[in-house]
Amino acid sequence: MSIRLQLLIVALTTLILPWAGCQYARELENALRVSQENALESTADTIALALSAQPARVFHGSEDSRPYAEEQGDQYVFALRTAPLLDGYHEDWGVAAEPQRLPSPDGYGARVQLGSTDRYLFLYVQVDEPRFVAEPANPDVDKDRFDRLDMTLEQPDGSLESYFFATGAPGLIEAQKTVIQADGSAHIATEPRIQAYWLETAGGYHLEARVPLALVGSRLWVEAREASGRKAGFAADSARGGRLFMATSGLGELLATFIRPGTRATVVDANGLKLGTSGALRAADLEDDSSGTWYRRFVTVDTSAWPVQASLPDRMTGKSITAALAGLPAAEWLRSSGGAQDLLLLAAAPIAVDGRTRGAVVLEQSGDQLLDLRDRALARLFDLTLLATALAVVFAFSLATFISVRIGRLRSAADSAVGNDGRIRLEMPESGSADEIGALARAFERLLARLDEHARYLRTLGGKLSHELRTPLTIVRSSLDNLESEGVRGDQRGYLTRAREGTGRLQSILAALGAASRVEESIKQAERVSFDLADLARAAVAGYRDAFPHARFALDVPADGCLLFGAPELIAQMLDKLVENAVDFTPPEGTITVKLARADGKYELSVENDGPSIPDAMLGRLFESLFEHRQGSDDKPHFGLGLYIVRLIAEFHDGTALAVNRPDGNGAAFVVSLPMI
Amino acid sequence: MKKSIAIVEDEPALRENYAAALSRHGYQVKTYANRKVAMQAFTTRLPDLAIIDISLEDEAEGGFDLCRDLRAMSAELPIIFLTARDSELDAVSGLRLGADDFLTKDVSLPHLAARVAALFRRIDALRLPQNATDMVRRGALVMDAGKMQTTWNARPVTLSLTEFWIVHALALNPGHVKNRQQLMDAANVVLDDSTITSHIKRLRRKFLEIDPAFDAVQTVYGMGYRWVE
Numbered sequence A: 001m002s003i004r005l006q007l008l009i010v011a012l013t014t015l016i017l018p019w020a021g022c023q024y025a026r027e028l029e030n031a032l033r034v035s036q037e038n039a040l041e042s043t044a045d046t047i048a049l050a051l052s053a054q055p056a057r058v059f060h061g062s063e064d065s066r067p068y069a070e071e072q073g074d075q076y077v078f079a080l081r082t083a084p085l086l087d088g089y090h091e092d093w094g095v096a097a098e099p100q101r102l103p104s105p106d107g108y109g110a111r112v113q114l115g116s117t118d119r120y121l122f123l124y125v126q127v128d129e130p131r132f133v134a135e136p137a138n139p140d141v142d143k144d145r146f147d148r149l150d151m152t153l154e155q156p157d158g159s160l161e162s163y164f165f166a167t168g169a170p171g172l173i174e175a176q177k178t179v180i181q182a183d184g185s186a187h188i189a190t191e192p193r194i195q196a197y198w199l200e201t202a203g204g205y206h207l208e209a210r211v212p213l214a215l216v217g218s219r220l221w222v223e224a225r226e227a228s229g230r231k232a233g234f235a236a237d238s239a240r241g242g243r244l245f246m247a248t249s250g251l252g253e254l255l256a257t258f259i260r261p262g263t264r265a266t267v268v269d270a271n272g273l274k275l276g277t278s279g280a281l282r283a284a285d286l287e288d289d290s291s292g293t294w295y296r297r298f299v300t301v302d303t304s305a306w307p308v309q310a311s312l313p314d315r316m317t318g319k320s321i322t323a324a325l326a327g328l329p330a331a332e333w334l335r336s337s338g339g340a341q342d343l344l345l346l347a348a349a350p351i352a353v354d355g356r357t358r359g360a361v362v363l364e365q366s367g368d369q370l371l372d373l374r375d376r377a378l379a380r381l382f383d384l385t386l387l388a389t390a391l392a393v394v395f396a397f398s399l400a401t402f403i404s405v406r407i408g409r410l411r412s413a414a415d416s417a418v419g420n421d422g423r424i425r426l427e428m429p430e431s432g433s434a435d436e437i438g439a440l441a442r443a444f445e446r447l448l449a450r451l452d453e454h455a456r457y458l459r460t461l462g463g464k465l466s467h468e469l470r471t472p473l474t475i476v477r478s479s480l481d482n483l484e485s486e487g488v489r490g491d492q493r494g495y496l497t498r499a500r501e502g503t504g505r506l507q508s509i510l511a512a513l514g515a516a517s518r519v520e521e522s523i524k525q526a527e528r529v530s531f532d533l534a535d536l537a538r539a540a541v542a543g544y545r546d547a548f549p550h551a552r553f554a555l556d557v558p559a560d561g562c563l564l565f566g567a568p569e570l571i572a573q574m575l576d577k578l579v580e581n582a583v584d585f586t587p588p589e590g591t592i593t594v595k596l597a598r599a600d601g602k603y604e605l606s607v608e609n610d611g612p613s614i615p616d617a618m619l620g621r622l623f624e625s626l627f628e629h630r631q632g633s634d635d636k637p638h639f640g641l642g643l644y645i646v647r648l649i650a651e652f653h654d655g656t657a658l659a660v661n662r663p664d665g666n667g668a669a670f671v672v673s674l675p676m677i
Numbered sequence B: 001m002k003k004s005i006a007i008v009e010d011e012p013a014l015r016e017n018y019a020a021a022l023s024r025h026g027y028q029v030k031t032y033a034n035r036k037v038a039m040q041a042f043t044t045r046l047p048d049l050a051i052i053d054i055s056l057e058d059e060a061e062g063g064f065d066l067c068r069d070l071r072a073m074s075a076e077l078p079i080i081f082l083t084a085r086d087s088e089l090d091a092v093s094g095l096r097l098g099a100d101d102f103l104t105k106d107v108s109l110p111h112l113a114a115r116v117a118a119l120f121r122r123i124d125a126l127r128l129p130q131n132a133t134d135m136v137r138r139g140a141l142v143m144d145a146g147k148m149q150t151t152w153n154a155r156p157v158t159l160s161l162t163e164f165w166i167v168h169a170l171a172l173n174p175g176h177v178k179n180r181q182q183l184m185d186a187a188n189v190v191l192d193d194s195t196i197t198s199h200i201k202r203l204r205r206k207f208l209e210i211d212p213a214f215d216a217v218q219t220v221y222g223m224g225y226r227w228v229e
Helices: A003-052 A251-256 A287-293 A319-325 A368-415 A436-486 A490-524 A533-547 A568-585 A641-652 B012-024 B035-044 B062-073 B088-096 B109-127 B161-172 B180-187 B193-210
Strands: A075-079 A110-116 A120-128 A148-154 A160-165 A171-180 A186-201 A204-212 A219-225 A231-233 A244-246 A263-269 A274-278 A330-335 A343-353 A356-366 A529-532 A552-556 A563-566 A591-599 A602-609 A656-661 A668-675 B004-008 B028-032 B049-052 B079-083 B101-104 B135-138 B141-144 B149-152 B155-157 B217-220 B224-227
Touching: A003 A263, A003 A330, A003 A343, A003 A356, A003 A368, A075 A274, A110 A219, A110 A231, A120 A148, A120 A219, A148 A204, A160 A186, A251 A263, A251 A274, A319 A330, A319 A343, A319 A356, A368 A436, A436 A490, A436 B012, A436 B109, A490 A568, A490 A641, A490 B088, A529 A533, A533 A552, A533 A568, A533 A591, A533 A602, A563 A568, A568 A591, A568 A602, A568 A641, A568 A668, A568 B217, A641 A656, A641 A668, B004 B012, B004 B035, B012 B028, B012 B109, B028 B035, B035 B062, B049 B062, B049 B109, B062 B079, B062 B088, B079 B088, B079 B109, B088 B101, B088 B193, B101 B109, B101 B161, B135 B161, B141 B161, B155 B193, B161 B180, B161 B193, B161 B224, B180 B193, B180 B224, B193 B217
Parallel strands: A075 A110, A075 A244, A552 A591, B004 B028, B004 B049, B049 B079, B079 B101
Antiparallel strands: A110 A120, A120 A204, A148 A160, A148 A219, A160 A171, A171 A186, A186 A204, A219 A231, A263 A274, A263 A356, A330 A343, A343 A356, A529 A563, A591 A602, A602 A668, A656 A668, B135 B141, B141 B149, B149 B155, B217 B224
């Protein structure tokens, strides 16, 4: 894995920051939630305390704490904001609840709902009446059968008064009641204070009635009766049922003084029925910031297990309310029955009057504020951490690139530190840097310097060796000379001759070993002059023809002058070595060609010879010092110094020496390129 | 009277071998192991010829110092360097200090004896009356082999013995190419090719100091050198 990739991965670990941020946000949200819970709970407590000091403004009567029994005809009376129009429709009541079905022994369908303003009680009844039977004019209460709606009121003084609604034609009507006269006969009288609207519909009729609160005590029974005798509802029974559970008028306004916007306060009685409500929850406005909410999925507290808000129009239920009604303040988080995202905080506190819990204050608050707060914090957090991550990645990547480029430079320098010619380049890039890479480069330099020292030692070893061995060899030889001069016996002469041969060979080996250092030295002292290379080659080849009478030489040089600024003696010496080498490897009848040609700013001086080709593996190493592999045609020791000298001289002239095999496989060519000056 | 030769050589075996060989040739040989001992003896009496090694015991260049001191004591005393050091630098230094010959230890004892004899002959020749054939005149060049004197355009050129004989050999047959071996034979020296080259360079420079247009010693690559008039 490249350093770049590694650092990139390291940089990506900064992505842990947003994750940590999410964790933190979640903690924050929990903390906020708890604090909101506490705050709301204490507010609820405060309101409850305030309300318990003035029970008259909260509770209607003393009966309210008895259990609410819907099946016995107990009715909840919705608090109406404004008095509705008497028109047979109850949509203008502003009550979300459907009318409540009245029990019927024979399947007569009727539903009822009650509402009140501060002056009137409103009654709304829907009756499924497939066949409407109208009230005859001047009906006989005992005999005539027609569709009617009975309503019995318990009057404020406790007596019961029964009315009925019936009509011959739909429209605005008045309630009627049977009046028993002194003679015992009954006749029907209208009650103008109780007005109603009879609306005929496709499936029956609706009745919307208005009763002044002055006529109403605490009970009311409604019974719908069909002409055929079927009925639904509750017959008046002073012993039980029919109680009215009314919202307390003015309570809403009272509550409004306690609460802040965005909070809804509700007072419930011991049954959980709403006595008054004020305020509205802040509408969820999730649409306009949906862009900032995509990361909610990472941070949202799992609310799926939370209870869903029980949204009943007439009462409040739930754990907290049950607890509050049992005397313990409580708060809980609910999921709104509306949107899945809406959270709702509900706090309930008991209202205790004279040591008895008579109801509870319920405060509701949207959790959206909290979400907003969290989202805003999160959005900032995300932006910042993503920016940090991006910066970290960019920085890490740049750093990695910088480092890997430098290491790459070092590597390629290390690769090429030892050149093809065996020379060692001592300078490394980056060695001036103060960091670890610089230290590495310097370590490389030290290593190379030692290597170079060693290589230099090896190069000079031959010269030193030949020098050191020369004295003992001279002792042997001079001793042999003396021995010979003193006279030896004829049979001993053979040994002497052999000893001489041995020392002779040793001497030539030592001479060869020392030659390289001598040449290096003379090269150092060589002087450059301007001379004609072609002339030199011509003269030299003429000389070779004399020196090697058995070899055949061919010459191929340009007719015009080839001026070179260099050391002619050295060039001649170089040519000597190349020709000597060629002579060694040329078979009898083979030809040695000395060629001089110009090629883009260079002179190419080459010596080619017929004969065996050179193995490829050796081509590049022929010019090394003391490299010897080729078996020459004579018994002279071959230490490859000749070609090493060729290289030294070529390099002195800023040129190169190269060995190649001839394309036709017959022989080799040694080419020296010398730049023209 | 026997000619006396001083051998200053720190290697005992070699010293004894050389002494034995030269004694056999009829010379009176004295051997010294280091410069101090040698100088003590030389202040008392100078030998007729000195053979000196360059490195003497703990003095790496002791031979050079000795040569300088000897030359200061006598301008004519023939001095031969006989050393294992064969670099051109050493040879040139030695010759520049006034040595008459520079031999490497590759030289055989008979050859050494021959060189010593040749040197004595040359010294003797200096003392003989001038012989006409010893005079060489080639244009601006005049060489007196008897006095070992050279002039160019009537101005003296101070050549060493070896250089003198090289120029002498070349000038004797103008136009003829002399290869290195021939030059070595003429100068009675055993030198390798590069030392001959450096001798040629040095003597050219000496002529050039007198006459910047000097171009009489020509290199014939691959063959040798010739005198051009």
